[in-house]
Amino acid sequence: MGKFTFRLPDIGEGIAEAEIVAWHVKVGDMVEEDGRVADMMTDKATVEMESPVTGRIISVAGDVGDVVAIGSPLVVIETEGEGEAEQAAPAPAPKAEVVEERIEAETPAIAAEPAPVPAPAPVAVPAPAPAAKAAPAPVRTGGAKVLASPAVRQRAQDLGIDLSEVRPSEEGRIRHADLDQFLAYNASGGYRTAGAERGDETIKVIGLRRRIAENMAASKRNIPHFSYVEECDVTALEAMREQLNAGRGDKPRLTMLPLLIAAFCRLLPQFPMLNARYDDEAGVVTRFGAVHMGIAAQTPAGLMVPVIRNAQALNLWQLAREIGRLADAARNGTAKSEELSGSTLTVTSLGPLGGVATTPVINRPEVAIIGPNRIIERPMFVPDGMGGERIEKRKLMNISISCDHRVVDGWDAASFVQAVKKLIETPVLLLAD
Template identity: 50%
Template sequence: MAHHIFKLPDIGEGTAEAELVAWHVTIGDLVEEDQPVADVMTDKATVELTAPVSGRILALHGTLGEPSQVGSPLIEFETEATAETEISQPVAASAGLPTRDATDEGATTIAAIPVAISHQEKSNPVDPAATRPKTTPAVRARAAKAGVNLADIRGSGPQGRIRQADLDAYLNGESRKVGQPSPAALPPSATTASSTLDYREVKLTGLRRKIAEKMEISSRTIPHFAYIEEVDVTELEDVRLSLNTRYNGSRPKLTFLPFLIRAMAQILPRYEQINATYNDESGIVRYHAPLHVGIATQTDNGLIVPVLKNAEKLSIWDMAEEISRLASATRNGQARKEELGGSSITITSLGTLGGLATTPVINAPEVAIIGPNRIVERPIARAGSVELRKMMNISSSFDHRVVDGYDAAQFIQELRSLLENPLALLAG
C-alpha cells in the first residue's frame, strides 16, 4: 500500500487559486483513476477534477466555498502502488489540460498508512462511477450548496441524468423518493427560512461570490457614464418576424440580438476606442480588430458571460445559431472554458423584463456595455400625424478614462440609425 496526496493542480492561465465548489467523493470511498472527485471554480469557469490514481479516499482537504492555493493538498489516497512507482497525474478533465510531469508539486507520495480492508471489498470492489448520479458540474455545485444528496433525485434526462429542473422540483417538494424527507426537513441552507428566525444567512460562494467580486471591482475602479437613446424598431421587427415566418424553422429563429450585433460590427471599426479593453495596472488600452461580443446570460447559478467570437465574420443567421448554442451550453454548465472569456464588449439584455432604461455595469476590463431594453408600442408623432410605433430604449455605459462622451453619443446615434433601417443590416 502507498499513500498518495493529490494537490490542487495548475488549471491554466496563471491561476494561483481556485474555489472548491463541490465534492463528488467522501472519506472511505473506493475510486478509479480518472473518476470525477471535485469541482473547482476559477474566474473563468467551473472545472471538474478527476482522480490521478485508483484507491481509497483517506482524507479530504479544503472547505467548500473557500479558495485553495494551487499546490495545496486536496485529497489523500491509499493506493495499491508503491511509493516509488506512484506517478499518476492530476487531471482537470473538463478543461482539456495536459498532464503534468511526475516531478511536479501536484503529485507527491509519502509513506503508506495501513487501513483494514475486508476480504469482500478486495474481491468485489464497488464501482463508484456506476452508482454516481449523472448530471452536470453546475447541478452538482448547486446541490452541494443546498445540502442535497443527488442520489435522492429522480433524473428526467437521458439515462436518468439529473437536470436543473429536477433539482428545482426536489427543492420545491414536487419530486422526491418515497421515504425521503420533505423539503421542510432539509438542512437550513436548502430551506427558505429557519423555523425560529425571520431571516436566513447564506455566505456568498462559488459563482455568486465571483460575480460580487467582479462587480465590486468594476464599480469601484471604472468611472462610468451612461447614455440612453430611444430607437424606433418597427421596421426591424417587421423584417424579423417576416423572415422567421418565411423560413419557418428551416433556419435559426431570429431574435433582436443578431441585428444589434450586426449593426455594432458595421460601426465599431470607426470607434476602436469602444471595442477595447483597459489594463488598470499597466495603463495600456488594447484596441481589438475582431469583435468578440460577451452575451450576459442568466443561469440557475447566476450571471455568466459566454462570448460570440469574431462576430464581424458571421451572417445574421450564423449569429442566431451560435447565440442559441452558447446560451444553451452556458445554462447547462457545458460551455467550454475558451467560450467564457476574451470578450471585447458586452451586451446585457433582460428581454421582456428590460424596463424603460438601465445603467449596466461594465464588464471589466472592457470599456463599454450595451443594454437593449424591452420593446413597447406607443404613439409617436411622425410627419404631422400620430402613429403607433414599436419603440425600444438602448441603455449603454462607458469607461470615461478611455471613451469620451461625444464619441459614445455619436456611436449610439449611428447604431440607432442602422437599427431603424434594417435592410442595410441584411446586405452583404
C-alpha cells in the same frame, strides 16, 4: 499504520489554484482507491478528485469555498503499512468530468500566489463499525426518478430540498449548479413546503457565483462607469424582421438581437474607442479591428458570456445561428473555454424582461457594454405627410450603454447611440452594402 498525503495535482492549462466546491469525505471516513474525495472548481471547469490509495481520512485541507494551491495537501489518508508517503510530483492530471464551463475570469486573482492551505492537525476519530453506522435519511424525490451524484443528494438532504422540484440543466442530471439556481428562486434560500414558516439561512458564496461576484466588484471598483439611454422607434425594424422571418425557409428565426449586433458592427469602425480593452496596470488601450461580440447569457450555473468571433463578417442569418448555438452551449455546459473568453464588446439583453432602462456593469477589461431593453407600444406624434402630425401607435425600445469614462467620453457614447438610432429607424440601410 502509514500516512499518505494526497496533494492537489496539476489540473492543467496553467491553473495555479482551485476552489473546494464539495467534499465527498470527512475526517474519519474510509475511502477506496479511485473513490471520490472532493470536487474542485477552476476557472474552466469543476473537476472530481479521486483518491490514489485506500485508507481512512485523518485530515482535510479546508471547508467548502476555500481555495487550495496546486501542490498543496488536499487530504491526508491513513493507510496500511509503515511510514509516510506522498504522490510523485508532478502528479498527472486527475480523472476529470467537466461539470460546467465557466466564464473566463477577466480580473486578476485576489492573491497572485496564495499560500498553501495548511492541513489541520490530525484528529483521531475511530472508524465506526459498519453495523453501527446509521443510514442517511433519504432525500425527498416526490416519487420521481432523479439522477444526481451522492454529493448533490447529500447537499439537497442538508438543505431539505425535494430533488423532484429541481430542474436539471442537462440530460436530466441534477448538479450543484441546479441546486444553486433553485435556491436563487426561493427567497428563504432553501426548499420549504406550503404553509411552512420562512426561516433565515446563511449560504456561503462559492464557485461560479463567487467568481461572478468578484468580477463585478472589481469592475465597479476599478471602472468609473457612466450610462446613457436613448429611445428608438423600432416599428420599421420589427416589420422588416417579420418579413425576413416569413421567407426564411430553413434559416434560423431572426430575433431582434442579430439585427442590433449587425447595426453595432456597421458603426463601430467610426467609434473604435468602444470596441476596446483597457489594461489599467500597463496603462494601454487596445482598439480592435475585429468585433468579438460577447452575448451575456443567463444559465442555470449563473451569468456567462459566450463570444461571437468576427461578428462583423457574419450576415443576419449567420449571426442568428451563432447566437443560438453559443447560448445553448452555455446553458448546457458544453461551451469550450475559448468560446467563453476574448470578447471586445458585450451586449446584454433580458428580452421581454428588459425593463424600461438598464445600467449594465462593464465586462472588464472591456470599456463598454450595450443593453437593449424591452419593446413597448405607445402612441406617438408622427408626420402625416401633409406638413402636420397625427397620433399613431409605434413600437419603442430604449438602448442603454455603460462606458468606462477613463477611455470613452460622454460625447462619443452619445454619438454612437444616436448613430445606432438612425440606422435601426431606417433598417433598409442594414441590408445595403
